[in-house]
Amino acid sequence: MPRWAAGYDNVASDYATVGGGYSNTASSYSATVGGGSTNTASDYYATVGGGENNTASSNYATVGGGYGNIASGQYDTETYAVVGGGSTNTASDYYATVGGGYGNTASGISATVGGGYGNTASGYTSTVCGGTYNTASGASSFAAGRRAKAYHSGAFVWADDTDADFSSSGGNQFNVRASGGVRMYTNSGTTLGAQLLANATAWTALSDSTKKTDIRRVDTKAVLEKIAQLPISEWRYKAQPDPSIRHMGPMAQDFWKLFGLGEDSLGISTIDPDGIALAAIQELQKQNEELRTAVRRYAEELNELRGLVEKMAARTNQENPKTASAAFSRNTSESTLKEIAR
DSSP, rough: OEEESSSSSSSSSOEEEESSSBBBBESTTTOOOOOSSSSESSSSOOOOOOSBBBEEEEEEOOEOSSSSOEOOSSSBBOOOOEEEBBBSSSOOTTEEEOOOOOOOOOOOOEEESSSSOOOEEEETTOOHHHHHHOOOOOOOOEEBOOOOOOSTTTTTEOOOOOSSSEEETTTEEEEEEEEEEEEEEETSSSSEEEETTTOSSEEEEOGGGGGOSSOOOOOHHHHHHHHHHOOOOOEEOTOSSSOOOOEEEEHHHHHHHOOOSSSHHHHHOOOHHHHHHHHHHHHHHHHHHHHHHHHHHHHHHHHHHHHHHHHHHHHHHHHHHGGGGTTTTTTTHHHHHHHHOO
């Protein structure tokens, strides 16, 4: 059968080709080794482009180059596994791919490792784009960064450079470990968005005065009156399967009708209720201070009246001791009360 082998100590058989190099072997039908050293293409249409000690051992498997890489299959059939390069990488299932890096493994059907070090993509259509010691073992899972572990189907796990495992805990989760904080912007100028700061447990909305315009004063009394008109209900979402999960708050349509704040009548931003609550608190504080002032004034007047009563009682006691005790009983005359008030 036609075969072609150039270079030194190379072997080609059954329409196979070795382009050059040293101690390379193309040992199956239409297998190809382009060059390099100690490379092996040992199944139909398998290809090793070059490098050293690389192996393409299943049908249509390809190793582009590098050192000690393996593109293989679990079964004696077409796997189309690919290792682009790097060192000691393995692609070992149907359509599995390792782009490069060191010590990476793509062992699931259509699994991909882009590069990095010590990464494993073993789930069906799973992906590790790069980084160090990441694992994507769930179907359609994604892992990146350092020691990210996407163990569940549909899990997305991104881990920062902290030297500790960070794992998914359930399917279809979005997991991020960012010990330096998270910033998310919703416009190209990075002037709209929110941040989850380092060591924080709640989002901080961007609220810089230099990023705002059309600023207006608020009628706090009107805000408080609108709050009094806003229906507050207890309810649950139709899409939440657990009927025991309940919430409390207004309906977006009622909120929009009274305040007209936010983007539309179907949602309520956390910014606007916070501002409304602060405005209402300010109004309540003003009203409370007015009441306190009135109470102080009434207390002063009461003290003055008490003084007058004590004086009148003393005078009455001197003039007519027998009637003093009744001078200010429930039957005290209106004229006497007017006298006391003068």
